[in-house]
Amino acid sequence: MSRNETAWKEQPKFPSTHFVDTRIYTDxxxxxxxxxxxxxxxxxxxxxxxxxxxxxxxxxxxxPGGAQLFxxxxxxxxxxxxxxxxxxxxxxxxxxPVGNAKRITCIFHAWSFNPKGDCIDIPRGKEGYxxxxxxxxxxxxxxKSEVGYGGFVWVNVDDNSGPxxxxxxxxxxxxxxxxxxxxxxxxxxxxxxxxxxxxWHDTNxxxxxxxxxxFNRITGMLQPGYFDxxxxxxxxxxxxxxxxxxxxxxxxxxxxxxxxxPGLAPGGWVLIxxxxxxxxxxxxxxxxMDTAIPLGPDKLIIEYRxxxxxxxxxxxxxxxxxDHNTIWGPFGRNLHEDLLGVHGQGLAMREGSDSKxxxxxxxxxxxxxxxxxxxxxxxxxxxxxxxxxxxxxxDNKLA
Amino acid sequence: xxxxxxxxxxxxxSALLMDSKDFAGFLDLCDPAFNYSxxxxxxxxxxxxxxxxxxxxxxxxxxxxxxxxxSDHASLSRHLTVYTVEQDEAAKQAKTISFLQAxxxxxxxxxxxLFAVGKVHDxxxxxxxxxxxxxxxxxxxxxxxxxxxxxxL
Numbered sequence: 015m016s017r018n019e020t021a022w023k024e025q026p027k028f029p030s031t032h033f034v035d036t037r038i039y040t041d042x043x044x045x046x047x048x049x050x051x052x053x054x055x056x057x058x059x060x061x062x063x064x065x066x067x068x069x070x071x072x073x074x075x076x077x078p079g080g081a082q083l084f085x086x087x088x089x090x091x092x093x094x095x096x097x098x099x100x101x102x103x104x105x106x107x108x109x110x111p112v113g114n115a116k117r118i119t120c121i122f123h124a125w126s127f128n129p130k131g132d133c134i135d136i137p138r139g140k141e142g143y144x145x146x147x148x149x150x151x152x153x154x155x156x157x158k159s160e161v162g163y164g165g166f167v168w169v170n171v172d173d174n175s176g177p178x179x180x181x182x183x184x185x186x187x188x189x190x191x192x193x194x195x196x197x198x199x200x201x202x203x204x205x206x207x208x209x210x211x212x213x214w215h216d217t218n219x220x221x222x223x224x225x226x227x228x229f230n231r232i233t234g235m236l237q238p239g240y241f242d243x244x245x246x247x248x249x250x251x252x253x254x255x256x257x258x259x260x261x262x263x264x265x266x267x268x269x270x271x272x273x274x275x276p277g278l279a280p281g282g283w284v285l286i287x288x289x290x291x292x293x294x295x296x297x298x299x300x301x302x303m304d305t306a307i308p309l310g311p312d313k314l315i316i317e318y319r320x321x322x323x324x325x326x327x328x329x330x331x332x333x334x335x336x337d338h339n340t341i342w343g344p345f346g347r348n349l350h351e352d353l354l355g356v357h358g359q360g361l362a363m364r365e366g367s368d369s370k371x372x373x374x375x376x377x378x379x380x381x382x383x384x385x386x387x388x389x390x391x392x393x394x395x396x397x398x399x400x401x402x403x404x405x406x407x408x409d410n411k412l413a
Numbered sequence: 414x415x416x417x418x419x420x421x422x423x424x425x426x427s428a429l430l431m432d433s434k435d436f437a438g439f440l441d442l443c444d445p446a447f448n449y450s451x452x453x454x455x456x457x458x459x460x461x462x463x464x465x466x467x468x469x470x471x472x473x474x475x476x477x478x479x480x481x482x483x484s485d486h487a488s489l490s491r492h493l494t495v496y497t498v499e500q501d502e503a504a505k506q507a508k509t510i511s512f513l514q515a516x517x518x519x520x521x522x523x524x525x526x527l528f529a530v531g532k533v534h535d536x537x538x539x540x541x542x543x544x545x546x547x548x549x550x551x552x553x554x555x556x557x558x559x560x561x562x563x564x565x566l
Contacts, residue, residue: 065458073457111457201462202455203556228481267474335463343464344561345451351483353560 023370025412031389032375034403035410039210039372040365044399044406045311051398052290054079055172057181059292059305060095061085062319063165064198070116070129074098074108076315077171078211078291078307083157084108085167086115088129095159095169096131101152131156164193164294164301164321185252188284191277192296196324200335203344205316205353209360211291211308212395214316217352218285218293218304219253219387222376226355229347232264234283243382251289251394253387257282260298265347268340273299273333276323287387289394300338312360318342318349414500415539420507421495423544424535428491434564436476443469444538444545451566453531453553464553465565472565484563490516490525491566493533505540506547509533513551515566517559529555529566 026033038044060075060083072086075095082098084107098107100120107118107127117134118127126135133152136143158170160178163186168178175181186193207214217223221243224230234240239258247253259281262268274280278296286294291306301321308314320338322331342349363369374392378384392403405412423442430438440447447469455462467475492514500507510532517528531553538547551566 112459199458200460202458203558205560206557207560226483228478228483266478267471336466339462339464339466343462344556344558345465345563345565346561347478347482347563350485350561350563354483354485357560 022368023411025410026371026373026375028373028375030402030404030412031393032385033371033373034392035406036363036369036372037365038395038401038403038406039213039359039363040311041406042311044401045308047399047401048290048308049079051400052395053077053308055170055175055398056290057160057168057170057175057178059166059303060159060169061167062197062199062303062321063093063161063167064196064321064324065112066093066167068114070114071112072108072115072118072129073112073167074110075169076307077169079171081157081171082106083169083171085159085169086118086129089116093159093161093167094129094131095157095167097155097157099155100125101133101154102136107154125152127154164189165197166303181250182288183249183252185248185250185254185288186286186294188246188254188256189286189294189296192275192284192301193294195276197301197321198324198326199319200322200331201318201320201338201343203318205318205344206309206313207316207353207357207360208313209356210311210363211306211314212391213356213359213363214304214306214314215287215291215293215391216388217356218295219287219391220383220385221255222383222385223352223355226351227348229265229268229341233260233262233268234258236264237261241378241381241383245380245382245384245386245390247386247390251391253287253390255285255382255387257284262298271298271333271337273330273337275299275301287391289391297341298337299334300342302338302342312364414502415507415544417498419544420498420509420537423537423546424493424495424509424511424533427546427549428493431565432488432490436473440469440473440476442546443472444547445469447472447546448548449551449565450549451551451553453556455556467565475565479563482563485560486520488518488520489528489562489564489566490518492516496532500539505538507535507537507539507544509535509537511535513566517562527555528562529553529558531555531566 061073066087075083084098085095105122131154133149244256283297293304295302303319305317322334374385374388376385451465493511495511497510515528518525534550536548538545
């Protein structure tokens with residue numbers, strides 16, 4: 015039976031942990047608070063160590079809290095992260111996404127910095143600033159960084175944040191062996207979608223949407239073990255999903271994967287979601303890493319990285335690239351569907367569209383179609399935001 | 414020597430057939446040994462990638478399974494301009510380079526936006542009674558492809 019306006023807005027017949035108010039996906043104030051209370055407090059993946067293998071290699075990064083950063087490997091081979099902004103007139107220091115810079119020189123007035131963030135030259139400094147200001151006053155703003163958990167470069171713009179291992183806890187334990195050898199990024203692309211970042215992370219946090227994926231239905235949902243996959247929640251809003259054996263050859267034109275991954279059973283698939291928007295997705299031969307970077311309440315960039323083993327032979331690497339892009343590339347079978355889904359949510363839940371609720375109410379003993387992964391995320395979100403996801407403005411008429 | 418007009422027409426016809434989603438018609442333009450790829454250089458990681466690689470059979474399977482997938486139903490318009498045609502009479506082949514612009518037109522309202530640009534590198538078999546595509550490499554400049562697409566360019 016269809017519903018009138020009153021019924022449409024009635025509280026769903028679930029506990030308040032099992033639905034959210036859609037304004038958390040559209041409201042500008044909430045987005046600004048998320049930048050401040052979540053993204054500027056959490057450890058975020060900026061890049062992978064294989065993207066900056068040599069001394070003085072750098073990689074730029076749009077931090078989801080808003081700051082423009084770059085990560086650079088020093089002559090001492092230590093990776094550091096800095097704001098990508100000249101302390102003089104606020105210009106961008108590094109324009110290219112990657113490069114090698116022993117000396118970072120601002121194009122505007124040629125102020126120069128070394129890869130440790132020290133200012134090493136201010137042209138005509140004495141003439142202009144006399145004794146009032148010099149290089150020692152003009153270092154770059156350094157951001158906390160650590161390399162770990164598969165060689166990813168993590169950054170945290172909060173100087174008072176705890177160490178990365180405290181933030182991750184045991185959440186990546188399921189992949190400990192899988193991430194124990196040197197990895198290498200072999201493909202990278204971005205997508206910009208008019209949608210909220212949480213909706214993308216939600217997609218990575220529930221498998222009920224496998225109904226959308228013909229490939230996943232045929233190779234996964236119809237195969238033994240699929241409905242046994244188990245969710246597990248961890249502190250700080252992280253969650254993991256256990257493995258099964260994917261039957262790749264059930265899809266026309268697809269073959270059983272010939273290349274596997276150390277520590278993963280043949281055809282295996284393990285997924286770990288890290289709060290607030292990163293996903294380690296290890297599927298048989300490829301580790302896919304998603305990083306969701308909101309640009310506003312209704313726009314986000316998603317960075318996609320595909321990784322293999324640094325020790326790959328050319329043949330193994332070619333196979334991993336093929337496996338990745340067949341499913342997850344911009345012309346792959348699955349990624350387009352996932353992005354179409356989150357794009358559709360963005361269309362339907364725009365501010366003023368009277369969308370009202372999103373349900374996270376499925377309970378199936380924490381197995382694959384249970385929506386416990388999303389519930390776990392929103393419990394953490396509510397705690398950090400000091401707002402209830404189901405009633406973010408305390409104005410819902412709840413039972 | 415095969416006339417350049419015949420080679421040009423093969424390339425342009427391939428775009429028209431793909432635009433109209435006449436996939437069988439497109440495959441009729443392809444040699445049995447046809448290979449297709451979409452590749453790009455990714456400066457962020459300083460590496461090449463192949464986003465799609467299929468032989469003729471793989472292309473047919475890809476086209477055949479399209480109706481089972483959830484896809485963006487916007488249409489693509491492929492504009493090709495043949496830049497160069499180099500014929501190798503001994504090998505009975507031609508190598509061509511064309512410029513590609515692909516425009517996407519939404520179903521709702523019909524807004525058209527640029528989807529991708531790149532170059533199409535074709536190898537064309539001239540050994541039969543008509544030119545046939547032996548390989549096609551779509552070399553994309555564009556890497557930000559929105560929500561992506563299920564249909565090759």
